[in-house]
Amino acid sequence: MSKKIFTVLLLAVFMLAQFSIASAATVAGDASITNIPDFANATDVDVDWSVTGMAAGTKYILIWSRIQADPPVALYTGCMDIATINGSSDASGTFPYDMTLIGPINGDVVEFIVTVDSTACAGLPDVPVDTDAPMGETTVDSLAPQYFTANPPSTTGLVKSLDPVACNTFEYWAMATDHYGFPATVGYSGIGSWNLQVTGTFAPPAPVGPGEDLLSWGFTFPSTASGVWTVTQQVEDQAGNQLGFPVYFRNALAITPAELEDCETFSDVNGHEHEVYIRYLATLGLVSGFDDGTFGPDTTLTRAEAATLFEISNGYDATLLPTSAPAGCDFTDVAASDWFAGWVWQACSDGFMSGIGDGRFDPNNLLTRGQIVTIFKNVADVIQANPGVIGGYMDTRNILGIAYPSVPVMRTAAWMDVPIGAYYAEPVQLAYGWGVADGTSDTTFSPDQPATRGEYIKMLYRALSIVL
Template identity: 65%
Template structure:
């Protein structure tokens, strides 16, 4: 090598060294993510951070994000954001909102995506700062970019107006709703879970707080005081734990309180304070259920199959003057005589496809109705309606939860409805297996524990009233 060439190379090395020293100033300081939520929306996420060991001078705290990949990719300065600029040696901490929408590679995240974060301390801003090592990860966050799916039920009614423009039959009633956050996604995708119903009311009086809102099932009971007046609105806006809000769902839309809503619901001497009181009293006001001659209702008493046939057909718009006087084809049960008080109700329920016999030519009218049989009847109503809607009227033939939700495909995949349970006492082959899943999945029925439905347990009159109220609740 000639002396001239060697001199030129030596000069080039010296100049590169000088450039490196000028542009890459060593910065002393450690930054860390001290807290990050498990889930965030697809818009942004709040990071708690802290910086210690600061040297003199000006330093920038930078946050770097990237989408998780099985084989990690390098951090991109286009996904870096400036958290804070610190002058001096003092420690610092705070919360920073990392905005996905302003990044180059993280502005189109979907539910189930996973994002990795790391922090660095640098004298440069994002565009010219040293990129963190590829294996540097200080925090991880899953993305839930979709809000809950939900439906809601207004008190049963046959009014020919939208549910949100309808009034109540008396002064005490329940609005209820059911939501699911894992909507339209496969079961192996992470989601944040239900957060709050965010109930809102405008009117002339304050309603009670929801019984939730941490549960995905909302039971919202109102009792109009005698002084209630003027327009009144009630709505819900379900929100998940990542902050995604759905809705609003307007249960009542600026409808004036009417005199009927200030009148007490029908009552019985033994119903006050009972867990099913609101359902019993409201349905009694509508004439769908009744008590005994002594003024009691017997909410904890059991119900016979014959009584159930009458109750379901009364909801279908029948009275005793409209019933058959002899058994229709296929409904001639040997234990149902024309002289029995229930014969017409049993025959009508059988002819409509709502209740079947128990085999051997028997209906078993005086045997107790079980919880599994109740939900099977309700499932039969939904099934039969869509086969022959001309058979139906009254409160059944309305846009209610039973008819609108029972036929709806499951969410997200498998099962029925917005919620599922692993029942230990519901066998796959049982006649009530699917009806149990539907009734629980759509909020009409509850279990007797977290793992049992007790399908063979006799249903009480109060339980039946609650299931009927929920099934006939109007929905739009």
């Protein structure tokens, strides 16, 4: 039942029964709520209370609750007993308010008032409280976060949790949101913990990167790793909501010899922020370095190089490429003798990349960050419209298959440098929203900035990752 329908029904039920808690025999005592969490889940909320200056005799400390509205809406649990006090003028404590008695609500603000009375709740009708200002309030967040998890790229076709990795260094990653599809008026508590668990023969390094919405969890298997490993997450929001079961990156899978071998490496990537992605994709044969043993992670990328890397991921090698320009891909600045000609023609034929106008492809111009995410969006469109042209590492359950406008993204940002209507505006939001690309700051994406080889490789690793 939605919050709005629930509230309307309650209003209809109680509108004729409105009267003040003054109908109870309120006695002397200065009651207050000293602490209450900002958010509560659908199970319980601890309400800290205090009363001073109570009258002599037996007194009952009561808590009254209502949904914040105009007018306030009483709950079925309108009155609940906190404590019975005999002969003391002061008292305090914590009351575990049972939220399961409220009903299936989410995003509502529940208000509380504490009173001192001569009668327990059993002697009082369950009625709405009056319109006095509440002493405390909490927002009910009753839904677990939405999430997906991603494993390294693979073409084995195995279930993700049973798929061994290609070498000993890789990234598990995941994304979660606590407000997926909610309107701005609904309160949510935000991601609290990923509750990561590993069962194996040694402890892995701690996760790195922000945990609010995107988890980046780097692993390196040492040569001594052995036996069966299980790796899980069970994302939880700050109100304590989580799924009732762990989600597996790896499920009771024995270490294989290949997982203990070092990934391919280059002389200039050790310690680089994109080292894991570069080495892993190089092991898969999707990227390569230069003759001098370097990779050049901070050097820029040309449009011809990008066409090549996309089509290698699509399952092509030089023997499978066209030897002449397909229809619509005959660019004046791409000759058959150019090393990149077949790659450019194939990327154009598949609908991944197009020319810049005037019959040109501009193969040697630098590729910008905005152009890269636009190519990812083109691939997503092809997957949706004509999946038959997809092969290799793209022909797997990867993020490109779901990064599409009809599906709400998992995270959003207000970019100051991505104008509405720009050709890359939607691709930027999609690539960022599904974890494929990151911004250059909290408010900038730098779409016109030339992309480095390292940046591209990270995006490609994430885009080809096997997702839940």
